[in-house]
Amino acid sequence: MRSLVHSRPARYIAQAAVLAAAVGGSVWYSQANKTITLSVDGRTTEISTFSTDVADILADQNIQVRERDLVAPAVDSKVGEGDTVVVRYARPLKLTVDGEEKTFWTTELSVDKALLALGVRSEGAELSASRSARIDRAGLTMSLTTPKAVTLVADGEREKITTTAATVSDLLTDEKVKVGSLDKLSQVPSTPLRDGLTVKLARVTRDEVTKTGSVEHKTRRTETSKLYEGQSKVVTEGRDGVQKSVWQITKTDGKITKRKLIDTDVTRKPVTEVVQVGTKARPATSSGGSSSGGGSAGGAASGLNWAALAECESGGNPSAVNPAGYYGLYQFSLSTWQSVGGSGNPADASASEQTKRAQILYNKAGAGQWPVCGKRL
Known part of the structure; x- marks a missing residue:
């Protein structure tokens, strides 16, 4: 019996040692394991971890961070029960x-x-x-x-606008302003808007206009020995032609800024007037005539409308010169002028002198000397 009594204390001691070891391990485990709140880009979870600092927690959770990323607290910071670790990726x-x-x-x-x-x-x-x-x-x-204050000039109006449009094109779209294919903008459509910018829109139109005009006929004079000097005869009556011209008219904001001739078409050709001028020498005048005057003025000639004849022949200009060789109020040739007693150039003589010589010519040869305008007398 003694041996049994003596064995009990030893057994109690062994049991106490085992219990102490178990209690000590439990205390260590509870102190090492902790609950941490982890927030990654706003998503929050609770984790249990034995890690003692932020770097270990991130490594355990396979979270890799870079220089621009945000980690709070810092990666080398210690963590304890109930702490929160925040990660925000850049x-x-x-x-x-x-x-x-x-x-x-x-x-x-x-x-x-x-x-x-x-x-x-x-x-x-x-x-x-x-x-x-x-x-x-x-x-x-x-x-x-951002809002910007700009000025838009279009269609006769000048408007100040506060807008958040990014470009000139966006501004026009917002303001419901349509730009035609020929219209001109003061700014490129892609130009970014800025405070104080002025955008001008010029309306451009282009139309074709057809105009009808005359083509002036020419006059050709030919000499003939069948007529006396100073006489003339219209063989072919002249007539002006007709020409149609097509013009391209460009207008900017309603005003003509360009005219361009793009086509012409002569719909009726002009007819050249042919006038025969006499070269036949006149018979000598009677001895009763005036040697200096080349004949006498007055008579039937004095009662005619010489002003009308002058207006028709020369526009009433005593100094008129026709490159074909005709001069003065009544378009004398030099030979005809001399045949009626004139000297020098008719265009240099006074109007009254020219009228006197024209009356002498009429008394000699009649109104046929002015084949076109003679009917005005």
Whole structure:
């Protein structure tokens, strides 16, 4: 019996040692294991971990971060029970502001917070993406146009406009201004808008106009010995031709800025007038005639309408010269002028002298000396 009594204390000691070891291990385990809140790009989970710092936690969770990424607290920070570790991946934001493109990196998850964090002013601006839109890890491409004060001059009106349009083309679209194929803009349509810019639109039209005009006929004089000197005869009556001309008329804002002849067509050819001029010498005058005057004026000739004849022949110009060799009020040839007692050039003589010589010629040969205008007498 003694041996049994003496064995009990030893057994109790052994059991106590085992219990102590178990209790000690449990205390160590409970102190090493901890619950951590992990937030990655806004998605939150709770994890149990034996890791003592942020770097180990990230490694255990296979989370790789780069220089631009946000980790809070820092990767070398210690963590304890109930701590929160936040990871935000940096993502590219390709932003075009008023036509100027830039790429930013941000760890913000929405457009509005990213613009605020980047210091981009967007009050009153027009955005191509919703302000609440999420920016995923692949990034986001968007544009932003700020309000600008511009002046639009078109269709006779000058209007000051505050707009968020990005370009001149966008402005015209917003204002429902259509630009024709010939119209001219003071700015290239792709020009970015800026404060104080003036955009002018000139309306250009182009039309074809047909005009009908006359083609002046020519006069050809031929000599004939069948007529006396100073006499003439119209063999072929002249007639003006008809010509149609097509003009391209360009107008800018209603005013003609260019005329261009694009086609002509003679629909009726002119007829050249042919006049025979006598070269036959006249018989000598009677001795009763005036040697200096070449004949006498007055008589039947004095009562005729010499002013009408002069108007028809020369436009009433005593100094008129026809390159074909006819001069003065009544278009004398030099030989005819001399045959009626004239000297020098008829165009140099006074109007009264020319009329006197014309009356002498009429008394000699009649109104036929002026085959076209003689009927005006």
